[in-house]
Structure formats: C-alpha cells, structure tokens
Amino acid sequence: MRVAILVFPGSNCDRDMMVAVETITGRRPALVWHKDSQMDPVDLIILPGGFSFGDYLRCGALAARAPVVEAMLDHASRGGAVLGVCNGFQILLETGLLPGTLIRNERLKFVCRSVNLQLQPDHDSPLLSTLDPGHSLTIPIAHNEGNYFAQKDDLEMLKQNGQIAFKYTASPAFGPDNPNGATDDIAGILSANGRVLGMMPHPERAIGNGHPSSDGKLLLRAILQGVA
Amino acid sequence: MLEYTGMRFANAEAMGLSYDEWLLILKRLDRTPNLCELGIFSAMWSEHCSYKSSKKWLKTLPTEGPQVIQGPGENAGVVDIGDGLATVFKIESHNHPSYIEPYQGAATGVGGILRDVFTMGARPIALLNALRFGEEDHEKTKHLVSGVTAGIGGYGNCIGIPTVGGEVNFHKSYNGNILVNAMAVGLAHADRIFYSAANGAGNPVIYVGAKTGRDGIHGATMASTEFSDETESKRPTVQVGDPFTGKLLMEACLELMAADAVLSIQDMGAAGLTSSSVEMASKGGLGMEIDLDLVPVRETQMSAYEIMLSESQERMLMVIDPEQAETARAIFDKWDLDFMPIGRVTDTQRLVLLKDGGVACDIPLAPLVDDAPEYDRPYRPNELQPVLTSASLICDFLVKDALIKLMSSADLASRRWIYEQYDSDVMADTLAASGGDAALVRVHGTNKALAISTDCTPRYVEADPFEGGAQAVAEAWRNICATGAKPLAITNNLNFGNPEKQDIMAQIVGAINGIGKACKVLDTPVVSGNVSLYNETDSMAIQPCPVIGMVGLIDEWETAVGIGFTSVGEAIFVIGQPADCADGWLGNSVFAKIVAGREGGAPPPVDLDAEKAHGQFVREQIAFGQIKAAHDISDGGLLVALAEMALSGNLGADINIPESDTLLAWAFGEDQARYLVQVEDAVKFQALLDEHNLKGHQIGTTKDSQILTVGPDVTISLEEIRQCYESKLPEMMA
Numbered sequence: 015m016r017v018a019i020l021v022f023p024g025s026n027c028d029r030d031m032m033v034a035v036e037t038i039t040g041r042r043p044a045l046v047w048h049k050d051s052q053m054d055p056v057d058l059i060i061l062p063g064g065f066s067f068g069d070y071l072r073c074g075a076l077a078a079r080a081p082v083v084e085a086m087l088d089h090a091s092r093g094g095a096v097l098g099v100c101n102g103f104q105i106l107l108e109t110g111l112l113p114g115t116l117i118r119n120e121r122l123k124f125v126c127r128s129v130n131l132q133l134q135p136d137h138d139s140p141l142l143s144t145l146d147p148g149h150s151l152t153i154p155i156a157h158n159e160g161n162y163f164a165q166k167d168d169l170e171m172l173k174q175n176g177q178i179a180f181k182y183t184a185s186p187a188f189g190p191d192n193p194n195g196a197t198d199d200i201a202g203i204l205s206a207n208g209r210v211l212g213m214m215p216h217p218e219r220a221i222g223n224g225h226p227s228s229d230g231k232l233l234l235r236a237i238l239q240g241v242a
Numbered sequence: 243m244l245e246y247t248g249m250r251f252a253n254a255e256a257m258g259l260s261y262d263e264w265l266l267i268l269k270r271l272d273r274t275p276n277l278c279e280l281g282i283f284s285a286m287w288s289e290h291c292s293y294k295s296s297k298k299w300l301k302t303l304p305t306e307g308p309q310v311i312q313g314p315g316e317n318a319g320v321v322d323i324g325d326g327l328a329t330v331f332k333i334e335s336h337n338h339p340s341y342i343e344p345y346q347g348a349a350t351g352v353g354g355i356l357r358d359v360f361t362m363g364a365r366p367i368a369l370l371n372a373l374r375f376g377e378e379d380h381e382k383t384k385h386l387v388s389g390v391t392a393g394i395g396g397y398g399n400c401i402g403i404p405t406v407g408g409e410v411n412f413h414k415s416y417n418g419n420i421l422v423n424a425m426a427v428g429l430a431h432a433d434r435i436f437y438s439a440a441n442g443a444g445n446p447v448i449y450v451g452a453k454t455g456r457d458g459i460h461g462a463t464m465a466s467t468e469f470s471d472e473t474e475s476k477r478p479t480v481q482v483g484d485p486f487t488g489k490l491l492m493e494a495c496l497e498l499m500a501a502d503a504v505l506s507i508q509d510m511g512a513a514g515l516t517s518s519s520v521e522m523a524s525k526g527g528l529g530m531e532i533d534l535d536l537v538p539v540r541e542t543q544m545s546a547y548e549i550m551l552s553e554s555q556e557r558m559l560m561v562i563d564p565e566q567a568e569t570a571r572a573i574f575d576k577w578d579l580d581f582m583p584i585g586r587v588t589d590t591q592r593l594v595l596l597k598d599g600g601v602a603c604d605i606p607l608a609p610l611v612d613d614a615p616e617y618d619r620p621y622r623p624n625e626l627q628p629v630l631t632s633a634s635l636i637c638d639f640l641v642k643d644a645l646i647k648l649m650s651s652a653d654l655a656s657r658r659w660i661y662e663q664y665d666s667d668v669m670a671d672t673l674a675a676s677g678g679d680a681a682l683v684r685v686h687g688t689n690k691a692l693a694i695s696t697d698c699t700p701r702y703v704e705a706d707p708f709e710g711g712a713q714a715v716a717e718a719w720r721n722i723c724a725t726g727a728k729p730l731a732i733t734n735n736l737n738f739g740n741p742e743k744q745d746i747m748a749q750i751v752g753a754i755n756g757i758g759k760a761c762k763v764l765d766t767p768v769v770s771g772n773v774s775l776y777n778e779t780d781s782m783a784i785q786p787c788p789v790i791g792m793v794g795l796i797d798e799w800e801t802a803v804g805i806g807f808t809s810v811g812e813a814i815f816v817i818g819q820p821a822d823c824a825d826g827w828l829g830n831s832v833f834a835k836i837v838a839g840r841e842g843g844a845p846p847p848v849d850l851d852a853e854k855a856h857g858q859f860v861r862e863q864i865a866f867g868q869i870k871a872a873h874d875i876s877d878g879g880l881l882v883a884l885a886e887m888a889l890s891g892n893l894g895a896d897i898n899i900p901e902s903d904t905l906l907a908w909a910f911g912e913d914q915a916r917y918l919v920q921v922e923d924a925v926k927f928q929a930l931l932d933e934h935n936l937k938g939h940q941i942g943t944t945k946d947s948q949i950l951t952v953g954p955d956v957t958i959s960l961e962e963i964r965q966c967y968e969s970k971l972p973e974m975m976a
Contacts (some may be wrong), residue, residue: 023489023490023577024400024486026400026401026402026489026668027402029669030670033670063668065400065402065486065489067486068400068484068485068486068487070486123392123662124392124395124396124399124662124663124664124665125662125663126662126663126664126666127662154667156399156665156668158399216667218670219667219668219670221670224671224673224684224800225670
C-alpha cells in the first residue's frame with residue numbers, strides 16, 4: 015500500500031493525516047511538496063486539510079494550479095484513487111475533477127464540531143465498498159467554506175450516478191443537522207468512476223486513541239482496503 | 243551625518259516620554275537625539291517594553307523551581323516535562339488594537355504570541371485566550387465579540403494551531419476598553435531551546451519573513467496610554483495579520499533550527515526592529531550595525547524612523563552561523579520567504595543604523611535597557627469592601643428560578659457560540675477543549691498530556707486585590723487538578739488601569755502580592771508574562787484583570803477525567819465543605835450580581851493550604867481511578883457546577899440539601915477550594931477523605947434521567963437548563 019499526501023504551503027492537516035494512515039497501515043505515507051511535478055506511482059493520493067496558499071483568491075484555487083497537481087491529475091486519469099479532505103476537497107473542485115463548489119457556510123462563520131454522516135446506500139465506489147450501506151459515522155468538521163453547491167444538472171447527475179458519498183444527518187444529541195447549509199445536506203461526493211472522493215469532515219481527527227470517535231479510522235481503513 | 247537633529251522636548255512628549263526621561267536621554271547621548279533615535283528611546287522606555295511601573299513588583303514574584311528551565315525575560319518561559327521535553331508558553335495582551343479594530347487586533351495578538359513560542363524552538367501545540375467585553379447590551383459589544391472571535395479563529399485556524407480553551411466575560415467597565423489576551427503553548431526538546439542573546443561579533447544579522455510596511459508604527463507607545471474619543475483616529479497604528487505568512491515563517495524557522503543554523507533569534511513584536519535588535523545585542527553584551535536600505539520594505543520612501551518603529555507582522559531577526567548561510571537561505575527559498583542579511587553583530591555595544599549612505603542612528607545600547615526608567619509609584623489602596631451576609635443578599639427567589647436565571651446569564655451561559663468558531667482539533671492531539679475545566683492536549687507521540695487553563699475573577703480583584711490575585715491562581719490550580727494533572731508553572735497577563743493613579747497602583751501591588759503568595763504556596767512559579775496598563779477610556783478604569791495561564795502535566799492521559807457525569811447510580815461528593823454546611827459566601831458572587839442585583843462586597847477568602855491539600859487529593863484519587871468526573875466550584879457556586887456536570891454528561895442527579903434559611907447561599911455561594919466529584923465507591927471515598935483529614939461528603943447520586951432533583955421539592959429538567967444555557971449567546975449575538 016503506497017500512499018502519498020500532497021503538501022501545499024498552508025496545508026495544516028498533512029501531519030495529522032500521515033499519523034492516521036500510519037496508525038492504520040503501519041507504513042508512513044510519503045509527503046510530496048507542491049513544487050514537485052513528478053511523483054512515484056502510488057495507490058492513493060490524499061489532499062489534506064488546511065489553508066493552502068492562505069485560501070487567498072478562492073479556497074483551493076491557487077493550489078489547483080501547483081505543479082504537483084498535474085501529477086495528481088495524471089494519476090486520477092489513469093484511474094488512480096484520490097481522497098481530498100476539507101481544503102483538499104476544495105482543491106479537487108477547483109481542478110474540475112469533481113463537480114460543484116464550496117461556498118461560505120450559511121451562517122458566515124467558521125464551525126468546528128462533530129457531525130453525523132450517513133454513507134449513501136446507492137453509491138458505487140470501490141473506496142467505500144467494505145462499509146455497510148447506510149452506515150452512520152461521527153466525524154468532526156472544521157471549516158468556513160463547506161457549503162456545497164452545484165448546478166441543477168450536476169446535482170441531478172450526482173444523484174443519478176450514485177456519486178453522493180455522504181450526507182449530514184440527524185443525531186440523538188444534536189437533532190436534525192446541516193452545519194453549513196450544503197445543498198441536499200451533501201458532505202462528500204465521488205467522481206463518476208467512484209475513485210475520487212472529496213469530503214468536508216476530517217476522518218484523521220476521529221481515529222480513537224483520545225479522539226471522541228474512531229469512525230474516521232473505520233472510514234480510512236475502508237478506503238485503504240478499497241484501493242489495495 | 244545624522245539625518246535630523248532638531249528634536250525638542252515637545253517631540254519626546256508626543257511620543258509619551260516625560261521631561262525627566264527626556265533629560266536622561268540628553269545626558270546619556272550628550273547631544274540631542276534625532277527623530278529615529280528618539281523613537282527608539284520612546285519605544286524601549288514605553289510602559290509596554292520597559293515595565294517601568296510594574297518592574298519593582300514583578301521582581302518579587304517567585305520564578306524558580308526545579309521544573310523551570312527558563313523564567314521571565316526571554317520570548318517565553320520554558321518548563322521541563324521529563325523525557326527530554328519541555329513546554330514553552332506565554333500569554334500576551336492585545337487590548338488596545340482589538341478595541342480599535344477587533345478582527346485584526348485579535349488576529350495579530352494570536353500571531354504575536356505564537357511567534358514568541360516558536361522563536362524559542364518550540365512547535366506551538368495549543369492556543370487559549372482570556373477575553374473581557376462590555377455589557378451585553380452596550381452598543382459596541384456585539385461588534386467587538388464578533389470581530390475578536392473571528393480574528394482569533396482567523397489566525398489560529400489558518401496557521402493550524404488548535405484553540406483549545408479560554409474564558410470570556412462581560413462587565414460595564416470594559417465598555418470602552420476590552421481585554422484580549424492570547425496564550426500559546428509549545429513543545430520543544432529541552433536541550434534545543436533557542437535564545438535571543440546575540441553572539442559572535444562579525445556574525446551576520448538576518449531579517450526573515452514578511453516585508454516591512456507602515457502599519458503599527460509606535461504601537462507599543464499606543465499601548466501605554468489611556469484611550470479617549472480620539473482613539474478611532476489611531477486605526478492606522480493597528481497591525482494587519484497574515485496567518486498564511488505566519489505559517490510559512492513558523493515552518494521555515496523550525497526547519498532552520500533543526501538544521502543547527504541559528505545562533506540566536508528574536509521575534510519582531512512590539513516596537514518591531516527596534517526592540518528585537520536592541521534586545522539581541524544588549525543581552526549578548528555586544529553591538530549591532532544594520533543597513534536599513536537592505537530591509538525588505540513593501541512601501542517606498544520609508545524613513546529610518548518608520549522602518550525601526552513599524553510593527554508589521556510575521557517578521558524575525560536572527561543571527562546565524564556564517565558557515566550555514568547557504569543552508570539557511572535554501573530553507574527560506576523553499577518557503578518563498580524573504581531572507582536578507584541586513585547587518586552584523588559588533589563588539590561596540592552600540593546600535594548603529596545606516597541609511598541612504600549616512601548614519602541614521604548611533605546610540606549606546608546600555609541606556610536603552612539598563613537606564614530604562616523604573617518607577618516606585620505611590621499607591622493608596624481603596625478601603626476594603628465590607629463582608630456581605632447571606633441574609634442581606636438572599637431574596638425570595640426559588641432555587642430553580644435562580645439556577646435558570648444564572649445559567650442563562652451572560653456571565654455563566656455556554657460559550658459554544660464563540661468556541662465553535664475555533665478549530666480546536668487540528669494537530670489531532672486535543673483530548674479536551676473548551677467546555678470543561680482545563681484543556682488537555684497530548685504531548686505528541688507519548689502517553690503524556692498538558693493541561694492548560696486561563697483564569698481570573700476581576701470583580702474579586704477589584705474588591706480585594708490581594709485575595710483576588712491569589713484567587714486567580716487558585717482557580718487555575720483547581721482547573722488543572724480537576725483533570726488529574728499536576729500544575730507546573732504559570733504565565734500571567736496583568737491588565738490594569740493607569741498606574742499613575744494611586745488606587746490603580748495599589749491594585750497592581752496587591753494583585754502581584756496575592757499572585758506571588760499563591761504561586762509560592764502552590765509551587766507554580768511564574769515563567770513568563772505581560773503587563774498591560776492604562777486600560778482606561780476617558781479616565782474610567784477597567785475592573786483589574788490579572789489573568790493567570792497555568793500549565794500542568796499528566797503522565798498518562800488515559801487516566802484524565804472530564805467534568806461530565808459518566809455513569810448512573812454513582813455518588814457525588816463535594817470536597818472542601820463540611821457535612822453540616824448550610825450557608826455559603828454570597829458576597830460579590832455571580833448570584834449577588836445577577837439575582838440579587840448587587841455588585842461589590844468582600845470576595846470569598848482564599849485558603850491556599852486548603853487549595854493545595856484538596857488539589858493534591860483530587861489529583862491522586864483521579865490517578866488511582868477513584869474519581870470518575872471532577873469539576874471545580876467557582877462562579878455560580880455548587881449548584882451551577884452540578885448543572886454543568888449534568889449537562890456535559892447528559893445525566894441527571896438527585897441532590898440532598900440541608901435544612902437551612904440560607905439555602906440559596908448554600909447553593910450559589912462561591913466559597914473557594916471546593917470540587918464536585920463523581921466516585922464509584924462512596925464508602926471507600928468517605929474513608930479516604932477522613933483518612934486525609936479533609937472536609938467532604940456525599941451530596942447526591944447520578945441517575946438515569948434527564949432531571950436534577952434538588953431536595954424533596956425541586957425538580958429541574960436538563961432540557962430546560964440546556965435550552966437557556968445554550969441559547970443565551972446565540973440570541974445575544976443574533
């Protein structure tokens with residue numbers, strides 16, 4: 015299992031993701047600097063959370079033009095697996111690899127807390143195939159621009175093709191919940207081939223061992239198994 | 243040739259210097275200073291940089307102990323946590339800028355304190371804060387709370403250091419002068435701490451980070467005067483933060499330090515290039531020569547004065563090993579940051595600045611530091627306030643109504659609206675953040691964790707500065723002990739009014755004495771700190787607020803406990819209170835303010851020996867697994883603490899109450915040195931208390947319902963409490 019984590023200036027969850035993956039696989043993933051235009055072949059590329067290039071201009075917009083992203087796009091075009099979390103998800107949208115955009119949270123404020131996610135039963139992704147359909151996960155979010163928006167056509171396509179991976183869902187503690195105003199409560203989406211996943215919640219912050227939840231570990235393990 | 247030599251006293255006065263200070267400058271230079279030199283003197287001798295009003299008293303604080311690696315005087319304090327590791331921390335105020343421009347003021351406060359920590363070679367792992375705003379319905383409060391919260395989050399979230407705790411309160415004395423204190427805690431190898439003393443005459447002096455602009459010029463001087471209606475015109479003196487550059491600078495500096503290229507380093511904080519160059523050179527007993535034409539600037543035509551006094555953010559000054567210069571440059575190139583040799587260390591003990599082919603400044607360093615004025619300001623304490631009896635404060639409120647009113651007051655309501663805007667989880671080592679007693683952050687890759695808390699009760703300090711100062715330390719101590727951690731040391735942020743007024747000076751003296759006494763008894767030396775004076779607007783002083791930031795250590799984080807009840811049918815004990823207690827200290831309590839409508843009165847006395855004994859006991863019993871949840875009793879008293887434990891754990895409780903005419907005082911009194919704990923084995927726990935000769939007894943039992951039952955007649959649903967507790971701030975900020 016070869017995993018690479020891309021590091022942009024301003025990425026700040028790269029170490030957390032590295033620790034999480036290493037905890038699960040026992041192997042430390044490679045950290046690849048944004049200026050590198052070549053990278054060794056890997057099974058999974060992860061774009062971590064943070065504020066790449068300060069989120070200046072637009073979240074993820076500058077990072078999407080970094081040399082390493084060219085290599086990532088090559089990898090994806092060959093059917094390679096990609097996971098983008100939070101800022102990584104924003105970057106994936108800016109590259110056009112996934113449709114839609116993430117706009118400011120409905121309440122115009124940064125929000126950091128646990129949310130409940132429901133794995134959508136009709137997805138068709140090898141990355142999530144070992145999880146039970148409809149599985150519910152508790153994972154924290156921390157973002158200011160996590161309000162997913164897509165044009166009607168794109169949205170329809172996502173639904174038709176089973177490309178919606180996760181939705182925010184009610185919890186016993188919080189009741190009905192959509193923390194950022196995302197269209198259709200969407201928290202994560204897939205590419206048409208099901209091998210590129212972008213999501214706002216941070217699985218690397220829910221790997222047990224002192225974290226309030228270990229559902230992120232469950233999810234990452236499923237993804238790592240799915241790409242193996 | 244010096245660029246301009248026509249300075250007069252009027253110029254000095256405009257920069258905040260007194261006539262005596264002006265005369266001293268003339269004497270030391272044996273000539274008139276030019277504008278740049280005068281600016282340097284005024285900044286270095288400002289209250290903010292020189293501590294001239296408080297130094298005499300700060301020297302009395304205990305600063306030593308076997309755990310202390312570096313006490314006050316460096317960028318931050320350093321404390322040993324075993325296994326070759328150290329924690330590095332400090333708290334600092336950004337009050338005046340945050341009032342003028344809340345977002346940028348708060349953001350740069352966070353950025354500044356982070357630089358203080360990573361300058362020492364430590365990777366920051368946690369941020370906390372202590373905030374004070376005006377009354378909830380004051381016209382500016384909403385705007386200030388909103389801006390400060392967004393600013394703290396804006397910097398911390400982006401740079402990727404979790405904001406894990408803090409405290410917020412509201413009082414009319416802060417209507418025109420809010421307090422924004424930010425604390426940063428870092429982790430370093432104990433044998434790889436970096437200091438600011440310059441070394442090696444001839445070594446290159448390097449400027450790194452962001453470019454210098456005209457922002458924040460003379461900010462240190464602004465922080466050393468009272469506010470008036472004209473303050474708004476000082477908006478240009480507020481710095482603008484860039485957390486993205488801050489992140490790059492942090493990573494580049496830590497990488498450079500790991501490469502062994504840095505000999506000494508200093509952050510350009512208050513008074514910018516002035517204080518960094520003067521402090522580095524004077525601490526090393528050397529001199530420095532800087533060519534200001536080499537300083538990276540982002541505006542044209544900047545004068546020597548402007549370059550030296552700019553407080554542009556995200557900049558560092560360092561002396562590097564000349565043989566490592568290329569390694570160093572490569573690291574900064576990688577991070578796309580400016581890296582500019584701008585001068586060299588000399589052995590002249592003078593600060594020489596070159597500009598436009600001439601000498602812009604040539605002054606001896608000794609007077610800037612050694613001759614900085616130190617005042618023994620006269621002080622006259624206000625009369626101590628009377629002890630208010632419970633009977634004088636008890637009104638015909640029912641226990642339930644009083645609890646609801648307290649839990650929905652701005653003083654005690656949930657701070658969720660604020661802390662959910664902070665990323666508390668980044669770095670993935672946060673074990674407990676806001677909403678409990680102390681925050682817990684794992685020492686990365688180990689079983690250890692740091693417990694961190696910021697505390698102060700200004701109304702106590704105002705009524706009795708000594709007791710109030712001691713209480714702030716005691717409350718921080720309790721918050722750390724209640725997690726199971728051992729308190730190690732403190733940093734403090736002394737926020738007061740104008741020290742030239744005798745009653746304010748008496749508050750400063752009293753509070754420092756109280757803090758010193760408490761730190762001695764509790765063995766938590768002061769390792770760093772900050773003083774913010776002149777917190778007045780139109781001559782109205784703030785409630786004095788000496789904030790204590792305490793750091794503790796727990797060896798096995800898995801043994802730590804939180805405040806929430808964890809299981810049903812277990813005994814709830816109060817520690818520090820005799821079984822026959824039927825009264826409580828209501829004077830100057832939140833109950834007195836909110837329910838009885840009366841402020842003032844003597845605060846509850848602090849018994850430091852009791853604090854020590856109770857704290858140690860709680861900590862030990864947490865480590866032995868006897869205590870399953872613990873919460874210190876502070877603002878709002880016993881019943882408020884109980885409600886917080888129930889809400890946090892989402893479990894109800896049955897509570898026994900005494901037969902008493904002063905039941906409200908028993909329920910809401912703020913007597914010190916007390917804890918509420920949940921224990922598994924009530925009989926054994928009572929025996930342990932008796933064995934240790936400690937007061938304490940079972941007052942109730944947790945239960946599997948969403949109801950608090952207080953005595954035979956009162957039932958309160960958790961849902962009702964939660965509703966008012968959680969909705970207060972959102973409604974206030976809507």
